[in-house]
Amino acid sequence: MSHPMTDAGDASDIGRRDRVVSGLPGTRWLRRQIDTRPAWFFLSPAIVVLLLLSIFPFIYSFWLSFHQWNLSDRTAGWTFVGFGNYVRILTGDPYFWSAARVTLAFLLVTITLEFLLGLGIATVVSQESRALGAIQTIVVLPMMITPVVVGLIWRFMYNPDHGIINYVLGKVGIAGPAWLGDARTGFWAVVVADVWEWTPFMALILLAAMQSLPREPLEAAVVDGASRWQAYRSIVLPLLRPAIGVALLLRGIDAFKTFDLIYVLTQGGPGTSTQVLSLYTYKWGFKFFELGYAAALAYLMVLAVDLAATFGLRALERRT
Amino acid sequence: MDVLARGGPIERVVRRAIIVLMLAGFVLPIALIVVTAFKTRVDALEGSPFALARPTLENYGHLFGxxxxxxxxxxxxxxxxxxxxxxxxxxxxxxxxxxxxxxxxxxxxxxxxxxxxxxxxxxxxxxxxxxxxxxxxxxxxxxxxxxxxxxxxxxxxxxxxxxxxxxxxxxxxxxxxxxxxxxxxxxxxxxxxxxxxxxxxxxxxxxxxxxxxxxxxxxxxxxxxxxxxxxxxxxxxxxxxxxxxxxxxxxxxxxxxxxxxxxxxxxxxxxxxxxxx
Known part of the structure; x- marks a missing residue:
């Protein structure tokens, strides 16, 4: 059982110290250690990496967000502007508010559609006992393939001249618009692509949750003569609530960060109709190289995610 | 959930039809890409999307070239x-x-x-x-x-x-x-x-x-x-x-x-x- 690694270094010292308790009969003593030094042996490598490359940068960019710093100007250094960036974003930047509105609209529309479709798919598929594994594998494909590729797939299909959508519409005599280039359809075209990509996520989570539901309450309801709709509405859906909450929260946070798909499909256009916050922040940081302003924008995004996650998690805990 | 999976033969047929349609919706866009990759430049832009008249590997050739x-x-x-x-x-x-x-x-x-x-x-x-x-x-x-x-x-x-x-x-x-x-x-x-x-x-x-x-x-x-x-x-x-x-x-x-x-x-x-x- 012994391993060569245990003959040297910290690990073996820790091991020997622990062995004093070997006479204890209790089954859970491992968890109830008073001596937690071995825990730090396991945890410290990851914590050091995360502190260096996650926390330090985070503080660094917080400080940066109070400065003006243009990277493309080689002579320019950091100029302290206090809350200048934040004030300008919140009071003097209409594009920020436009991006915030687009992000919120995109988030609400996509997660609503994805949730409803995902719930429907999970409900229908869960009643099928055969080929469930194969169905599941096919359903998850859109979210497993590279998001950039998803963008390309839809860009190809939306293409006004030789895309499949206008080809099919043409067959029935309708001249389809330039889906991605038209201000009236651009936003919805991106929504459809996102729904195609992420409905599988909702379906997968809800299907997994449905399959692990306890059988007894459902069987009892059926024995009592409840209709299937009644049993579904009053037993299945309430039992699914925690899973629904998790799925909505995680998907909502990811939808808030959407970047790849929109970058490939529209780059934020036409106009600013699909310019979401992450794309807007990207432009300030890596097109205009105004890193201080971009850092402030990014911090506002982090704040929004943190608030949403905190409230979301608290709501989840209260319900479950 | 399979407790609820009763339903007559008609329902079963409808259910499976829905599943097939849904799977088609997820698979066809992917299949379209895979098929188009084997088309010549002209065929990729014209003609029926899923037809593969003259399959070719030239796209893959250029890609690696x-x-x-x-x-x-x-x-x-x-x-x-x-x-x-x-x-x-x-x-x-x-x-x-x-x-x-x-x-x-x-x-x-x-x-x-x-x-x-x-x-x-x-x-x-x-x-x-x-x-x-x-x-x-x-x-x-x-x-x-x-x-x-x-x-x-x-x-x-x-x-x-x-x-x-x-x-x-x-x-x-x-x-x-x-x-x-x-x-x-x-x-x-x-x-x-x-x-x-x-x-x-x-x-x-x-x-x-x-x-x-x-x-x-x-x-x-x-x-x-x-x-x-x-x-x-x-x-x-x-x-x-x-x-x-x-x-x-x-x-x-x-x-x-x-x-x-x-x-x-x-x-x-x-x-x-x-x-x-």
Whole structure:
């Protein structure tokens, strides 16, 4: 059982110290250690990496967000502007508010559609006992393939001249618009692509949750003569609530960060109709190289995610 | 749910029809790309979308010739495998520490790791870009591997934490009583028992890294560029060449489809950080 690694270094010292308790009969003593030094042996490598490359940068960019710093100007250094960036974003930047509105609209529309479709798919598929594994594998494909590729797939299909959508519409005599280039359809075209990509996520989570539901309450309801709709509405859906909450929260946070798909499909256009916050922040940081302003924008995004996650998690805990 | 699956033959037919339609909706766009990749330049733009009159491999030829697909594929592969391996090593240790020890702040620590996963990538990338630039690691594979390792760590910690918590503790206990060290018990007992979880975590991490776009877009130029960024370059040049584009997309999808087959069972769990099993 012994391993060569245990003959040297910290690990073996820790091991020997622990062995004093070997006479204890209790089954859970491992968890109830008073001596937690071995825990730090396991945890410290990851914590050091995360502190260096996650926390330090985070503080660094917080400080940066109070400065003006243009990277493309080689002579320019950091100029302290206090809350200048934040004030300008919140009071003097209409594009920020436009991006915030687009992000919120995109988030609400996509997660609503994805949730409803995902719930429907999970409900229908869960009643099928055969080929469930194969169905599941096919359903998850859109979210497993590279998001950039998803963008390309839809860009190809939306293409006004030789895309499949206008080809099919043409067959029935309708001249389809330039889906991605038209201000009236651009936003919805991106929504459809996102729904195609992420409905599988909702379906997968809800299907997994449905399959692990306890059988007894459902069987009892059926024995009592409840209709299937009644049993579904009053037993299945309430039992699914925690899973629904998790799925909505995680998907909502990811939808808030959407970047790849929109970058490939529209780059934020036409106009600013699909310019979401992450794309807007990207432009300030890596097109205009105004890193201080971009850092402030990014911090506002982090704040929004943190608030949403905190409230979301608290709501989840209260319900479950 | 199968308790509710009664219903007559008509309902069964309707249900299966819905399922077939839904599967078609997910598969046909992907199939369209795969088919188009085998079309000549003219056929890709005209004629019926799914017809394959004159199948050709010229798109794939050009891809590996003038577009140097192999270079970008190699970058993607190295970045994904290396960062997955490092994140797995660091993350499995930390996960074991969180799963098997209760100490003051262990809950807060786990939550902190989870919150890192929620942070928008665009916020992380700004300082990392400045740091890597100062370290002269922009457009290098080591730089990319470092960033991906950090990005993957929270997922690995949370997934593996769940898998370790599922293991019965008895065998590790007897190993300790037999004179093994903590690390020995982890390495010889817990890790082999958690092997299925470890491989699911590895595959999922590999998928995420292979698919990652924003970090690669900002941190790499041509030298260390990965596939997702490289294929968007086709867009920037004079219009889109759909033949090359679809061929590249097909090749990028292939490893993800295979990986999905292997990870299906662990998927719901991995994507919800263990909240749904």
């Amino acid at each position: 003038e577009y140097d697909f192999g270079h970008f594929a190699r970058n993607s592969f190295i970045a994904s495998v290396a960062s997955t391996a490092i994140a797995l090593a660091l993350g499995a240790l930390a996960a074991y520490g969180l799963a098997r020890f209760r100490f003051r702040g262990s809950g807060a620590l786990a939550f902190w790791v989870l919150s890192l996963r929620m942070t928008p990538a665009i916020a992380t990338i700004i300082p990392l870009f400045v740091m890597l630039r100062a370290a002269r690691l922009i457009d290098s594979l080591p730089g990319l591997v470092i960033v991906y390792t950090v990005a993957n760590l929270p997922l690995v910690v949370w997934m593996m934490k769940g898998f370790f918590e599922d293991l019965p503790i008895d065998m590790e206990e007897s190993a300790l009583i037999d004179g093994n060290s903590r690390f020995g018990a982890f390495l010889d007992i817990a890790l082999p028992l958690a092997a299925p979880g470890l491989s699911a975590t590895a595959i999922l991490t590999f998928i995420f890294t292979w698919n990652e776009f924003l970090f690669a877009l900002i941190l790499t130029g041509r030298n260390a560029q990965t596939l997702p960024v490289a294929v968007t370059l086709f867009v920037r040049e004079t219009g889109i060449d759909w033949g090359y584009m679809t061929a590249a997309a097909s090749l990028m999808m292939l490893p993800m489809v295979i990986a999905t087959l292997f990870v299906r069972r662990g998927l719901a769990r991995g994507l919800t950080m263990g909240a749904v099993k």
